[in-house]
Amino acid sequence: MSRAADEVQRLYSALYDAIVEQRLPPGTRLTELNLVEVFKANRNHVRAALRDLAHLKLVRIEMNRGAFVEEPSPEQAKDVFAARRVVEKAIIEQAVARLSARDKKAIQAHISKEDALGHDPAKPEFIRLSGEFHRMLARIAGNQVLADMLDSLIARSSLIIALYEVRSGVQCSHDEHHILAQAILQQDAPTAIQAMEQHLIAIEQRLKLGPREESQVDLFEVFGDMGSR
Incomplete structure (x- = not known):
């Protein structure tokens, strides 16, 4: 370069x-x-x-x-989260199928980092870790096209949340990550897909799409x- x-x-x-x-x-x-x-x-x-x-x-x-x-407009916000639900469902399916012992340790280590940081949405580190959890699952899935799509969608989600989040710009609930991680670690694909769907819906529901x-x-x-x- x-x-x-x-x-x-x-x-x-x-x-x-x-x-x-x-x-x-x-x-x-x-x-x-x-x-x-x-x-x-x-x-x-x-x-x-x-x-x-x-x-x-x-x-x-x-x-x-x-x-x-x-x-982003309210309409664009809805489109972004609709796209995330499609992309992250595919990521979960592939991640669960490919999950290795090393991947399980990485997921557990990440959740421990979130625990250690605490639920303080004012910290940039909290926002960074929230996005990194989703990116890590994309890496485990091993599909670079999906990973690139997700990276763009996460970035746009952060803008949407900064604009419309009701409570202090929280991107992800730590408890929701715990539930999702547990399902993935157990390699329970249907439960993990459902947990991801509920997680993304919950983020969208925390938005107030207005001025x-x-x-x-x-x-x-x-x-x-x-x-x-």
Whole structure:
């Protein structure tokens, strides 16, 4: 990978993580000049990273206005969760069929991490772990196409939750993960599929699909000393 490609990836990863972890709320204006200063980066590299995020529907680029963190509509929110139910059902089926002793240990270790962190939705670590649980199941399933689809859907789900969640941006219930993990560890595919379906429905039911309050975000506060890395 070239130096320019490495730099675009650095910017992309930092922005992606901040969006998915809800440190950059939907609607945030991503001013190119501010990002150049924050990251001590080339403007062309910033633009390339923003274009890549726009491809994933995480950023919206408007002519003569600039880039903004995407704001999914209520209709798009419903579509995303409908797609997740289809994709994650297939992932569960394949993961249960392929489950190894090593995979079981990985699932148990992850649940232990969630236990140790506690149920604090204000922590970016909590949001990161919630998404990682679903990504881990996709890796166990061994289907890269499904894994890529899920990664995009999880990122878009995080935006939806930041916009519409009734209680503090909670993406996943820890108890729901426990129930799902137990069914997978027992290699009980029907129960695991049902648990996943109920889990995703519960997330959607915690949404209030209506207007939200506007907020301003300081990019320098979000990214701190990223430009010195």
